[in-house]
Amino acid sequence: MVDAITGAKQLREAFGNSIEDLPPVHGTPRLRVKKDDVPVVAHYLHTHPGLRGALSLLWAVDHRPREARYELCYLFTMADRKDWLLLCTDIHGDDRLFPSITPHIHAAKWYEREIRDMFGLIPVGHPDMRRLVRHEHWPKGSHPLKKDFRWDTVLERTQGQYAFRQIEGEGVFEVPVGPIHAGIIEPGHFRFSVAGEPIMQLEVHHFWKHRGIEKLFEGKNLADAVALAERVSGDTTVGYSLAYCQAVETLLRIDVPRRARYLRSLFLELERLHNHLGDVGAICNDTAYALAHAHCSRLKERLMQLNDRLAGSRFLRGTMTIGGVMSDVSASQQGEIVDVLDQIEKDFSELESIIFANASLTDRLETTGVLTERTAWDHGVVGVVGRASGIDQDVRRDRPFAAYDELGVKVVLYRYGDVRARLRVRMDEIHESIRLIREIRHRIPQGPLIAAPDRVPQPGEWALSAVEGWRGEILYVVMAGENGRIHRCKVRDPSFMNWPAIQWAVVGNIVPDFPLINKSFNLSYAGNDL
Amino acid sequence: MFRILKKSLKTGVVTGQHPQATQPSERLTAEAREKALPFRQSLTIREVDTGSCNACEMEMNALANPIYDIERFGVHIAASPRHADALVVTGPVTVNMERALKDVHKQTPDPKIVIALGDCAINCGMFKGSYAVTGPVERHIPVDVRIPGCPPRPAEILKVLADLRGSRSSSGQ
Numbered sequence A: 001m002v003d004a005i006t007g008a009k010q011l012r013e014a015f016g017n018s019i020e021d022l023p024p025v026h027g028t029p030r031l032r033v034k035k036d037d038v039p040v041v042a043h044y045l046h047t048h049p050g051l052r053g054a055l056s057l058l059w060a061v062d063h064r065p066r067e068a069r070y071e072l073c074y075l076f077t078m079a080d081r082k083d084w085l086l087l088c089t090d091i092h093g094d095d096r097l098f099p100s101i102t103p104h105i106h107a108a109k110w111y112e113r114e115i116r117d118m119f120g121l122i123p124v125g126h127p128d129m130r131r132l133v134r135h136e137h138w139p140k141g142s143h144p145l146k147k148d149f150r151w152d153t154v155l156e157r158t159q160g161q162y163a164f165r166q167i168e169g170e171g172v173f174e175v176p177v178g179p180i181h182a183g184i185i186e187p188g189h190f191r192f193s194v195a196g197e198p199i200m201q202l203e204v205h206h207f208w209k210h211r212g213i214e215k216l217f218e219g220k221n222l223a224d225a226v227a228l229a230e231r232v233s234g235d236t237t238v239g240y241s242l243a244y245c246q247a248v249e250t251l252l253r254i255d256v257p258r259r260a261r262y263l264r265s266l267f268l269e270l271e272r273l274h275n276h277l278g279d280v281g282a283i284c285n286d287t288a289y290a291l292a293h294a295h296c297s298r299l300k301e302r303l304m305q306l307n308d309r310l311a312g313s314r315f316l317r318g319t320m321t322i323g324g325v326m327s328d329v330s331a332s333q334q335g336e337i338v339d340v341l342d343q344i345e346k347d348f349s350e351l352e353s354i355i356f357a358n359a360s361l362t363d364r365l366e367t368t369g370v371l372t373e374r375t376a377w378d379h380g381v382v383g384v385v386g387r388a389s390g391i392d393q394d395v396r397r398d399r400p401f402a403a404y405d406e407l408g409v410k411v412v413l414y415r416y417g418d419v420r421a422r423l424r425v426r427m428d429e430i431h432e433s434i435r436l437i438r439e440i441r442h443r444i445p446q447g448p449l450i451a452a453p454d455r456v457p458q459p460g461e462w463a464l465s466a467v468e469g470w471r472g473e474i475l476y477v478v479m480a481g482e483n484g485r486i487h488r489c490k491v492r493d494p495s496f497m498n499w500p501a502i503q504w505a506v507v508g509n510i511v512p513d514f515p516l517i518n519k520s521f522n523l524s525y526a527g528n529d530l
Numbered sequence B: 001m002f003r004i005l006k007k008s009l010k011t012g013v014v015t016g017q018h019p020q021a022t023q024p025s026e027r028l029t030a031e032a033r034e035k036a037l038p039f040r041q042s043l044t045i046r047e048v049d050t051g052s053c054n055a056c057e058m059e060m061n062a063l064a065n066p067i068y069d070i071e072r073f074g075v076h077i078a079a080s081p082r083h084a085d086a087l088v089v090t091g092p093v094t095v096n097m098e099r100a101l102k103d104v105h106k107q108t109p110d111p112k113i114v115i116a117l118g119d120c121a122i123n124c125g126m127f128k129g130s131y132a133v134t135g136p137v138e139r140h141i142p143v144d145v146r147i148p149g150c151p152p153r154p155a156e157i158l159k160v161l162a163d164l165r166g167s168r169s170s171s172g173q
Helices: A006-012 A033-046 A106-119 A213-217 A221-228 A234-252 A258-285 A291-312 A331-356 A358-363 A373-378 A381-388 A419-443 A494-505 A512-520 B004-012 B030-039 B056-064 B098-107 B119-123 B154-164
Strands: A018-026 A026-032 A054-062 A071-075 A086-094 A096-100 A122-124 A171-179 A190-193 A201-203 A461-469 A473-480 A488-490 B044-047 B074-075 B086-090 B113-117 B134-137 B145-147
Touching: A006 A018, A006 A033, A006 A373, A018 A461, A026 A381, A026 B145, A033 A054, A033 A071, A033 A086, A054 A473, A086 A096, A096 A234, A106 A122, A106 A494, A122 B004, A171 B074, A190 A512, A201 A494, A201 A512, A213 A221, A213 A488, A213 B145, A221 A234, A221 A488, A234 A258, A234 A419, A234 A461, A234 B056, A258 A331, A258 A419, A258 A512, A258 B004, A291 A331, A291 A419, A291 B004, A291 B056, A331 A419, A331 B004, A358 A419, A373 A461, A373 A494, A381 A419, A381 A494, A419 A512, A488 A494, A494 A512, A512 B145, B030 B113, B030 B154, B044 B098, B044 B145, B056 B086, B056 B154, B086 B119, B113 B119, B113 B154, B145 B154
Parallel strands: A026 A086, A096 A122, B044 B074, B044 B086, B086 B113, B113 B145
Antiparallel strands: A018 A026, A054 A071, A071 A086, A171 A190, A190 A201, A461 A473, A473 A488
């Protein structure tokens, strides 16, 4: 396996004329590629056996008013999963076109459509030119992330219809579901094409909850935006605020105190625990096994109440801040946490044996909604869903943040990619999180909670950060503007990578299994739609 | 089988094991109380998310867990607005969800109550003014009850629902 520096060297040797070195950003090698050569270079990086770079993030920046150019950045994770390699390209002046890499790299398909909607840049050669974020009733020419688009613009409503892919033939029917669903869940639209019970095709039509979060970040003070970061996806409050804080800390070159880093890991694991417990119950509930659901939601509620006692918020809101953490956890509170977790682990282990003793339950879970490793890799699937399909990736181990370099995380990995595998990943991660919290209690040092910044970043400086939230890898790019304000903030929820993959996992399954498969993915709509 | 029984016996009754609501919620108006009169015995809710961060959804879901067990007060969650007496709306109303919210409101039979749950539904919270947000819920449909909080705790939601229907206790003891 090749690290990013050797990878960059190899690209330079292969495409010397079209590549130019740029100074690395916080250790990530950066290459400027001629715009028209991006597809070949990206394709080489993605498929060359020695490199196998996976597209993790693709974002655009409008550099106005400082410079009249757009920049596209392609972030690849190298095969060792530790290193990042960044390809950049510029679009100058009145040019609005860039070549699409989607024909070579599936994982780019939503990113490029998103860039088209938000910036008005056209990915030439993209196989799917429909709108993604902007629904059809948005007026033409409204591209919110362009700098000349005001954040508080009032949009007119026009007419239009989303053209779903259609399958025609005798006995083929379409089943539209949503945006408002039967349960208490978020809005999204699913369009099934079915022949009898089996699903022939699913098309996901999302972005109903688009609130303009990336635009709201712009112009905010670096320090003020933590509260907004917490509300990208409420169930991942800690994950999002931590990822944001880390990006800003890299910009401000703050060294977070050790105690604060341990507390960050503690809060992140508490968040993972209550969400995983809820998911295990909800997956059982979707097979109509209400007993397991009742027990799991009881355990989840205990943890939410524990969170409330620790931080005054059931979602651990207000715990993260730039440079450290807001709330300390005393030795007696740590004792209480470990006591509660001891009881919960015993309780949960009993529950696990009850769940897997139930043949009718396991029958619903096994071989349902299989996502193969190949499909998962092609779509850049991350997190729990990836680890259930053999994608051995966990930011806590690969690029340790908070206190994970000292804690050492055992990554849970299953290969079957069915609902059962996704359930098993969550169950094993519950035990691992409890182990980590015990470890944190043993090792946590005394010391300060917050470190203060001593510099203001230059306009145009930017930083990247990754956090393994309970769903998977959360990425943040924060670019500074004038006077310590935010020029651009790119947020990527793991759901953005995983939603397209669910379209493949359901094919061939029966419609009544869709809620179960969807639950086993349990993706965020809010984090995806932004 | 014995394992399940043993587990249930060991767990016992957990209902009501939660801290009581402390925050004083907004006072209910006389009109809201009067509107709620037909639903004193049972109230069926349809939840609509028009752009929340999903924390409010999690707390609504928590109401159904064995600890809050909202069904013991005769409150049910319906799968369709056509079966609902009350709409619980969360989140600021996004540009993309505006039409869906109005449709749902139309589909809910009269008499009905509309409850705006959480700060975003009441005043758009952090998302106020954004190009993608059209305004709070009351800009689009009449709102009868407001439950503030980001998000409100389940015990607080329970208390408002109990007050609304004129019962004295929300803890079930």
